Amino acid sequence: MVLDVTAKTKDGKEAFKSEKIYMLHAGDSRNEGDQMVYGPANKLSFLEDNTFQPLQTKVETYDIKFPENTKNLDVNVELRFQYGPEVGSIGKDSWVLFKTTKEISTK
């Protein structure tokens, strides 16, 4: 699961970008170091579990700085279910579950 938060100026310049990945990071059953593995025949235990837990709320807070002489920014928030590191093609490699655009201003 990937949460993308980006902020852009009205003329399309990127002012902020964050990409967070939520998944089970599995370790290696052969204890060959601290690498992360994907194959079920190699995985054993979790190095990290930052997935969404049932009936719990995860709160992510972003501090977005305004570039000089900018008073308004468009913030895009997108949550995707995604297999690999690349977005790939929507509907095959990733699925958009939620998407919204909000404006922030300094006045």
Added chain:
Amino acid sequence: MRFLKLIAVLFFVTIPLMAFAAEKKAKTVDELAKMYDVSSCKQCHAKIFAEWEKSIHSKSLIGTPRTMGGVQGAIKNWMSFKHSGVKEAKDVTVYHWTTTCFKCHLPQIEDATDEVASQIAEAYMKNDKATLAKVNINCLVCHNKMAVTHQWRDGKPEKDAVYGTKEGTHGDKKYKNRKKSATMTASVMCGQCHQGPLIDRPVTTQCSTLYGSYLNAYLPSGGDKTCQECHMKEVDGHSMFSFRDRNYNDPEMVKRALNVEVDVKKGYKSIELAKLPPSAKVVVKITNNAGHRIPDG
């Protein structure tokens, strides 16, 4: 004389037993497919059949096709391991499969001979999807093979019955009876496969881990639904939905899984540090409404 009698008795007892055992095991992939043939179910359960055909359970040796790559990787592992007994794909036996991947991806491999086990392993190494598509997790795997969890008490599933929620007779020519099993409506039905890691055997496997999250995170947080209630009753009937089967255009469907709220606060400047750029807070709150962690399997 007594000795001869014993031999005679043993002879008459073991021959039929051997014949029975031999009759039971499938010797080819086609025979295994035939043993679990569900083509007759289609005529009377057309809707469920179509939903199942679309589901990933019907492609459990191939998957998306990530399963294919995963199993090929596993076979390569075994070939490289000194003590696995596998030098080439053809050395893979029923024992290898039931110890790892096919405990869940094809539990009926138990009902086949080692020849079938090696044929399937070779099909993997040859990318022979047509052979791998012949066997899968179908109606009879869930409604017969995996339908009884308390077998010391209740016995093995009977050969001529489909298991569900009611007792009675059944229209199918081969499966003439309907039997009730408490397993069918319990989460453990799905938990039999959607669990892990397997650490109680000579090689470890960690594939699905979802049932642990259901037991140890969902239930303690006050959740009280079964897998079947969320995945089979509330939406979609029998189809057992998942993210990748759907187009998430319907926000109500997304909310069943994850509820997302986005809050933006007005930007502000620092009075003392005039050089600091003004900044604004964006708060994203994501609540998981499912019966287990997301993502998991």
